Structure formats: C-alpha cells, structure tokens
Amino acid sequence: MVEMTLNGLMVKVEEGTTILEAAAFYGVNIPTLCYLEGLSPYGACRLCVVEIGEPGSAKVATSCTHRVEDGLVVRTHSARVMKARRMLIELYLASCPSSKIIQDMASNHHVTRVRFKQRHEDCILCGLCVRMCAEQMQGKAIGFAWRGSERKVTTPFDKKSDACRLCGGCMYVCPACRSRCQGPQAEQAVCNACLNLPQTDRNYLFFDNAVCEAMEPPGGAPKKMTNRGA
C-alpha cells in the first residue's frame, strides 16, 4: 500500500496501480479515449491528464500510464488540467465530429466551439482496436502502418488478412465508430445537444479549485496557477 494525496484527500492505494485506476477506485471519474480495462495502457489520447506534484512545480502527466507512488500529490480536475482537456476535446472534435463519444465528452466539458480547421476523419488513432486484436483476440490482424500524418490502422498491404477471424472486437471498442445522435444542431460540427444535462466534470472543477487554493502556499501560488481556464 502506498499513501498519496488525491484531490486533497489522503488515500491508500495498492502499489503498482496507475493513477487512473486509483482515481476510479475512489470514485473520481477521469475521461479517457484510449484506455480500456484489460488492454495495456497506451497514453495516446492524453485526455486522462492530471496534475502531479505540489502547486507551483506541478507537471501534467497521463494518469493511465503513471503509476502511484508514496507521497504523490494528484489533482485530477484542476483548472490547468481542465484547460488542457478542453483543448484536446476541441482538437478531437475538429478531426472526428461524427463520434458520439467525443460529442458527449464535449457537452460534458462545455466545449462549444471548434477553432481549428474542420476535418472529417473516421479514426483518431487511439490504438484500441489494434490492442484488442492483439491482446484479447490473439489475432494480430490489424496494426499501425506508415508514419506521421499518413499513419493509419490497416492490415498488411491493405489486403484482406488471413489472421482476421471477423470477430468484430475492433469495432466493438472503437470510440469513433459509434456515430453521434443527430441533435438539434445536426448540421454543425459541435452538437452540444446535451449541454444542459448535469455536468459532473464541471462540478469537479469548482470543488477542486477550492481544494487547490487551500493547498496553496501562504504567499499565494504563482499567478499562472490560478484562474486558468475555468
């Protein structure tokens, strides 16, 4: 067992777990796109970022790949983290607006606009399908190929693969495959139909800012730590 601080609370966690798992155990919901229980963590989507360390010298790290350690201080929904997450969601919206999971996440985080060039990709390269195929299905039929902006998921030589058993596991885990419901703003890239549903993550934000302030040193934290985003 190691002892760490999770959003200002002292908690005990089993050694070797990741911050994401520890947070889930204590009921703190961290959004993810490329994490799935039973598959190896991959750290590709960056949505699960949290702030670790004392305010002022904290850094942002992906919680799905970061293991807990003694004395670790974690803030899962601080203003800085929320700002980073919102920016990521905006970027995902700009590349893959047809995904229900991403749209829901946008509503939940109150992302209401996209300031980037709108694309319509059908893959966000989260690698879930590749890991599903390799780790759970022992298939190894699909994988990443090419590099940089040409990177994509495919079978060798883009041909039908002998290794594929048509199990459908890849589609089952894909966050981009579930298409969005056509809400009132069906024409637009951002749906935001669910904006007025209760926003759990925003509540966290308020809770956590208070906690952050309480933890700040007497002289006040450096300016950039306060009033970020929110």
Added chain:
Amino acid sequence: MCKRPLEVEDVLTRVIVANGASVVTALQEIQNNYGYLPEEVLRAFSRKTGIPMVDIFNTATFYNAFSLEPRGRHQITVCVGTTCHIRGAGMLIEAVSRLLEIQPGEVTPDREFSLETVNCLGCCAFAPVMVLDGKYYGNLTAGKAREIVGRIREEAAEGAPEADEGESGGSREGVC
C-alpha cells in the same frame, strides 16, 4: 547498389542466421537484395520466423529507408530535414527533378533513377545533403547536384561498369 537477387529462401536463411530475426536488420538485408521489399518475401519471412505480419508491415512502412515498391537502379535521396531545408534543399530537389523529369517518390520510366526525400540524415553540418547510391554529397548547390546526377546518368547510358559491384557481378537485369 542492387545485386542480382538471390532466391527467397537463401535470403531468408541468411537474414535469420545473421541477426536472429531482428526485424529492422532483416528488412535491410532484404532491401539490399531486391532493392525494395517484395510482398512475397516479407510474407515468407513472417511465416518462417513467426513474427506477425502486422509488425513487419508496421516497421517496413515506418522508415523512409524502406520501400514497398521497386525503386530505380540508382537511388537518389535528398534530405529535407530542418537544416537542409533552410540551406536550400528545395532547390536541390527542383534541380534534380527537372533534370530527371520525376517528382520525389517517383522512378524514371527507364527504371534508372528514383528520387526520394528524407527528414534529416544526421549530418546537418554538411547541409544541404544528397545521397546517391549510398554515397553522401554535402554542401551542395543546385548546380553541383545537377552535375553529380548528370555524371551518373552519362555513365549509366554508356553502360560503364560500376566500381562498387559485389560478388554477384554478372547480370544487371534483376528485379530492380
């Protein structure tokens, strides 16, 4: 650069014996033999070593140095990394592609030359850099690049034998 291709089996045995089937070195060996990575050979390699085909394909497509398509007999690579870009790689490419009438990524119709770009060769001190058949030419200008490629082209046209030919010598009419 490109010797007469050996039989698939021979290549594979050699590859596997030489390096215990590490993918990158194996692919290099295959590419040295055929001038590119033929699909059947990669599949045979996968069967023989048990390395999943996806992983091989991943590696083969990741590195610029590997090609899945047959390349020209003379391989020209112009570096367009940051340093070379600043020091005029664009002009080299323009000069070479005008001279050979091909764009980067293409092969001349007679299969003599292919032109490719790469992002930094690790010798930025000599920028801009061009590699022709494994030989590095640094501090180039468009004129110098044209001269070097032109010389090789003339040699090729005359059918002059090349110095760096290995054991297989003989026939040059191979796969590549």
